[in-house]
Amino acid sequence: MKKYYCLLFSGALAFAGCTEDKYVLDVYSTMRYDVLALPTAADTLSLNTVDFVSAREGFVGGANGSLFVTSDAGQTWTRRSQPTLGTINKLLFTSATTGWAGTSNGLYRTTNGGQSWTGVMTYDSYGSASGSITDLQFVTSQVGYAVGAGGSINKTTNGGTTWASVHRRIDKRYTFQAVSFTSVDSGTVVGDERSRWLTDDGGKTWDIFDYRGNPQDNTTHDIIRYNLNTYLLATPRGFEAHDAIRSYKPDNEYGGPVYGLATAGRGGPVVGVGRRMVIRRHEAFSQAGERTPWVYVHAPDGATINATFYAADFADASTFYAVGPRGLVYRFHYQ
Template identity: 30%
Template sequence: MKILKYVLLFLSFFSPVFSQGWFVQSSGTPYNLSSVYFVNDLTGWAVGDLGTIRKTTNGGTNWFAQSGSSALSSVYFINTTTGWGAGPGGLIIKTTNAGDNWAAQSSGVTTQLRAIFFVNSSKGWAAGDGGVIRYSSDGGASWNPQTSGTVETLFSIFFSGETLGWISGANGKIINTSSGGTNWISQTTSTTFHFYSISFVDQFTGWAVGYQGIIRKTTNSGVNWIEQTSNVSNWLYSVQFINSFTGYACGTTGTIITTQNGGLNWSAQTTPVGDNLYGLRFSSASTGYAVGTTGRIIKTTNGGITFISPVSNQVPENFGLSQNYPNPFNPVTELGLRITDFGLVNLTIFDAAGSKTETLFDDNLPAGTYKITWNASKYGSGVYFCRFTAGKFSQTIKMILIK
């Protein structure tokens, strides 16, 4: 028993960070995944090389294969049954039965389509190499050309309603339409860096990300694009904003960055992978997924903003939760844990009314001393309580957030 205990300790401290912010899921495929889409916290699809399509109906606990014929660059669903995929050779496929069957649609082009986006069951756009844009008003039964006004590769599409949309592309290209694509107009971005992804929260406010960590933001529908500092030099391949304050972007070497103030400040999150991450999708404010090379899928259920790491491999004499420091705090604070035996550890935050606010950690940990960081950026000022439970032991501390 003692030998097992020390083996667990060794394994624990050989891997120094227990990331409860982002954790790995098993996709069941070794092939690169380029895009991911969730319609709710449980049901989603990931697509990629060699016709790879993976689906989950339980939040990624299990991913199972669906049949695909060719590589896919992008996937988009409007509900739990109806979705489209797009890829090389002008490929567009559609399902109306949750992916059990996919049928090819005629896009009318042979160039690579890198993005697909639908606003409802009828109206959608696909875009890709050579400035190609295809538009459908009948769910993809027919696809018609739209004039982009550029020959640059187009990487990402976003529409806010049926008529107002943006497409981002190579060499700093962002184009905009207010007519559902009848006319596309180039916008000024003051850069020649590629924009791989674009995301809006309403008709005015949006972000574009790309080459070497570039980020641009607009608050006037793209009339002006203002530079923001990402604090990373990694390529950023996908961006999504949950609201006008909270956003995420992912990119090369496992990079995920987040902002809680509309992009005034961006900070890197701890991820358990070093793979390139090409696709990002949050199904709710706290639950998100990222996909990338070699079939990599990672997930967060708490916005990815907390992690736990060991301080010492010495077995403490008793269980305990240290008072957070600093306290009061704004918005980040650190707590200390003492664990005497391997087992399930739970850390949960409650507000002053006793309502559950966030689960910081809920997993097995070996014996040792740990520290955990809580970022309370998305919560308001007030009194909060952290309850630490391990086996029969339970302890609660009081914390004060002042903004």
């Protein structure tokens, strides 16, 4: 469940390699889950984003302006799709009525739960209309950031009424995929060419890290940032957890693409989702010496989850939802 305030975790995280993956999976990370059904014909639509504002009220969106709303924890859904929005990349609601959509056609705002939308101007690195917006975050009720195509990094200081570009390098015009700020001034944006841009002055200046590399794996899909040196990444190479001392990456057996990350808030659970993959931080295992706290989730029968997920979001500390291709919606329950 993502409100508009930043998600800042206290303390350092311990990351290390693990040689007992299969044992850990079976013992520590089995979850109960439900496969939910959207209205008829929604199974042809790719769902890219999910956002719950309470334990029962949530939204999912994706291709061709597809948008579905639930008020009963996913048991039933109301269609509010609008093809003119284009592909919905990111939904961020601050209440059951007020929210934002980052889409292939730009940034939009609703005040009636997605029944109608108003476009909001954002800009690319040339100062032109930015086009696709892939991710956004409100750090406070007034300060927020939105990123997307053409080197688009935009900031608002008036609750989203107006946005201004804070991208200072017109030679860096790749698509940014995700943004994560831990205060109004300190944050990171990531995207194509494995880009990782850091600022501690609200975007006035940036420390830039990027790498062209193999086009097949040069995009960072998502980030959760705790501080300058401690963060999580979702990448085509898998899940990565970093701190100032060490890092953890999945081994070759479980190194498939991870597309999305989600957290229930400060000190709460964290998950990563991807191709036939759900990864969770498991506190019981993190307390077992120097081994990694990150484990792969199995289905209730012990089998590997055979589904692909593009995004996830927590409805409360014990329940999260994950979405994917062909109208896929799962509800997971922590045990």
